Amino acid sequence: MSGPSTLNVQLSTRPQFPWRIVDVIVAGIFIYAGAIKALDPVQFASDIDNYKIVPWPVSVVLAFYLPWLEIFCGFALVVRLLYRGALSISTALILTFTFATVAAKVRGLDITCGCFGHASQHWSFPAHLATNLGILAALLALWVSNRSAKPL
Amino acid sequence: MTSSLVRQALILAALALLPGVGEAIYFRHKISWQSPIPPSELVTVAQAHVWGENVIWVDARPDEEFARDHVPGALSLNEDRWNELLPQFLAVWSPGRKIVVYCSSLSCNASLEIAVRLRKEAQLPDVFVLEGGWEQVTSER
Amino acid sequence: MKTHILAFILSIIVCFGARAELKWDKTEVELHPTPADKQAVGHFTYQNTGKEPIHFKSVHASCGCTTAQTQKDQVPPGDKGEITATFTIGDRTGTQVKTVTVETDDPANPKTVLTLRTIIPQQLEITPTFVFWKQGEKPDPKTITVKVGKEFTVNHIKVTSSSPDFQTKVEEAGKGEFKIDVQPKETNNLVASTLTIQPEDSQKVFYATARITNAPTVQ
Numbered sequence: 001m002s003g004p005s006t007l008n009v010q011l012s013t014r015p016q017f018p019w020r021i022v023d024v025i026v027a028g029i030f031i032y033a034g035a036i037k038a039l040d041p042v043q044f045a046s047d048i049d050n051y052k053i054v055p056w057p058v059s060v061v062l063a064f065y066l067p068w069l070e071i072f073c074g075f076a077l078v079v080r081l082l083y084r085g086a087l088s089i090s091t092a093l094i095l096t097f098t099f100a101t102v103a104a105k106v107r108g109l110d111i112t113c114g115c116f117g118h119a120s121q122h123w124s125f126p127a128h129l130a131t132n133l134g135i136l137a138a139l140l141a142l143w144v145s146n147r148s149a150k151p152l
Numbered sequence: 153m154t155s156s157l158v159r160q161a162l163i164l165a166a167l168a169l170l171p172g173v174g175e176a177i178y179f180r181h182k183i184s185w186q187s188p189i190p191p192s193e194l195v196t197v198a199q200a201h202v203w204g205e206n207v208i209w210v211d212a213r214p215d216e217e218f219a220r221d222h223v224p225g226a227l228s229l230n231e232d233r234w235n236e237l238l239p240q241f242l243a244v245w246s247p248g249r250k251i252v253v254y255c256s257s258l259s260c261n262a263s264l265e266i267a268v269r270l271r272k273e274a275q276l277p278d279v280f281v282l283e284g285g286w287e288q289v290t291s292e293r
Numbered sequence: 294m295k296t297h298i299l300a301f302i303l304s305i306i307v308c309f310g311a312r313a314e315l316k317w318d319k320t321e322v323e324l325h326p327t328p329a330d331k332q333a334v335g336h337f338t339y340q341n342t343g344k345e346p347i348h349f350k351s352v353h354a355s356c357g358c359t360t361a362q363t364q365k366d367q368v369p370p371g372d373k374g375e376i377t378a379t380f381t382i383g384d385r386t387g388t389q390v391k392t393v394t395v396e397t398d399d400p401a402n403p404k405t406v407l408t409l410r411t412i413i414p415q416q417l418e419i420t421p422t423f424v425f426w427k428q429g430e431k432p433d434p435k436t437i438t439v440k441v442g443k444e445f446t447v448n449h450i451k452v453t454s455s456s457p458d459f460q461t462k463v464e465e466a467g468k469g470e471f472k473i474d475v476q477p478k479e480t481n482n483l484v485a486s487t488l489t490i491q492p493e494d495s496q497k498v499f500y501a502t503a504r505i506t507n508a509p510t511v512q
Contacts, residue, residue, distance in 0.1 A: 041175055042183050042190070049188055052388045052410065057185055064179075065172040072168045085160020107323065107412060125443070214357040232358060234384035239487055239502050242423055248509035262356075274502075275421035 019145050026138045027077035030090060034070030041067070051104070069093070077142075087146070091139045098132040101125070189264055195280040197288050200252050208245060210270075212255040212262040213286065223254070223289055229266050238274065245276070254282035254289065314343035315368070315399045321408040324380070328416045328497050331382060335409045338375040341368045343399070350396040352376065358383060359409065361393045378409050388412050415442045416492060417450070422501045426480045427508050434462075434476040437501055439490065441469040447492040456486035459503045473501075480505050 037044045045063035076086030105125045209226035211218045218228045255263040263281045270279045322335040347368045352361045362377045393407040424435040441447045452461045462474040485504035
């Protein structure tokens with residue numbers, strides 16, 4: 001009666017409410033960041049091209065695609081559909097942005113495009129880095145808390 | 153568990169392609185795949201001739217090439233001596249004139265860079281890059 | 294017959310083994326000149342790891358602003374060397390990518406593209422670098438914004454006008470930003486001035502132009 005079956009029930013659901021808030025906050029950040037860049041992909045392509053790291057056609061592809069990837073991942077986090085997939089893509093994106101931010105700083109590149117596209121061009125390096133790391137921490141926390149939850 | 157994660161990620165990646173492609177189609181006239189010059193800023197020799205006297209020709213090639221031959225009346229503007237040459241160009245420019253920048257051929261970047269600097273730094277309107285470059289001018293002479 | 298076949302096979306093996314091979318330590322070099330530097334130099338080191346000497350057939354750069362020097366035209370097997378690429382910065386800004394194409398008689402690598410990325414530090418960003426008034430226009434002041442590059446600290450800038458026809462006033466507009474108000478005395482004459490903008494304690498000088506232009510031409 002009690003014992004193993006109760007234990008199973010407890011392990012298979014995580015406390016919903018606090019983690020849902022984190023879901024919504026992280027999702028909101030991704031949707032906002034994606035939307036800002038999706039509004040002006042021409043400017044975003046130009047921002048990416050300024051680093052002169054990838055050829056122009058690649059900058060164009062990234063500029064049109066990345067923002068929507070962020071938006072869809074954000075929505076997936078909120079409605080808890082394709083949740084794990086969204087977590088993995090979001091984490092990969094944040095890791096990439098963080099790496100790019102640090103690499104840019106180390107090489108003395110002026111960070112004109114970061115998480116938040118052209119709008120964040122006036123942010124300082126510590127602000128960029130702190131934001132990225134904060135989001136990364138939240139994502140990792142969501143991963144850990146979700147391990148014990150029912151797979152979706 | 154890992155395979156469902158990968159499957160979900162792939163579905164999301166594929167879904168995001170749809171609006172991405174949609175936007176690319178929507179913005180297709182504002183952006184070019186080959187170069188950072190938007191189509192609205194490229195002009196052909198024919199178009200430039202229609203503007204006639206109103207055009208200021210800017211030669212973005214290095215000094216030696218400019219000295220050998222250039223469009224009659226063209227001004228030299230290059231990144232080696234930008235600070236020295238820009239004021240000379242500005243002395244000739246007046247509002248309403250159309251600026252057409254050219255260099256060795258479409259694959260040469262100098263005309264693009266000069267045009268970008270004229271638009272962004274000097275904030276001049278009506279700055280265009282010549283399609284086909286110097287080769288196009290000489291072939292149509 | 295057997296010895297012929299053996300000799301044939303051996304000669305093929307020897308041929309393969311005798312292939313030359315030029316190995317580059319890095320084919321992309323990133324340079325960080327200081328604002329005072331007029332040139333940025335990149336060193337591309339290589340080694341001939343093959344058994345045949347290698348000849349450099351041609352070495353040429355993507356632009357006149359970059360020159361490339363090989364120390365030697367022929368590289369004996371085992372030898373190391375370097376190609377030195379010198380990029381003359383001129384008045385360029387931002388991230389500049391220039392390439393040097395090296396052609397050799399090495400059948401494994403007949404053509405190599407060496408890439409020089411130069412990140413030119415921008416001490417001051419001046420927008421716009423050109424302010425103008427049409428002849429007869431009201432001589433109101435126009436503003437030039439000067440932003441200090443993120444890696445730099447500039448507390449004061451000095452602005453001088455080459456012509457007394459234009460007056461300038463400098464204001465600090467927050468952290469790392471200045472505003473220069475430029476005003477002509479009158480706009481009847483087609484006069485011009487070169488504004489020299491210098492950060493304190495710096496040799497580097499920046500420019501902007503102010504002028505009175507003709508009224509718009511008919512389009």
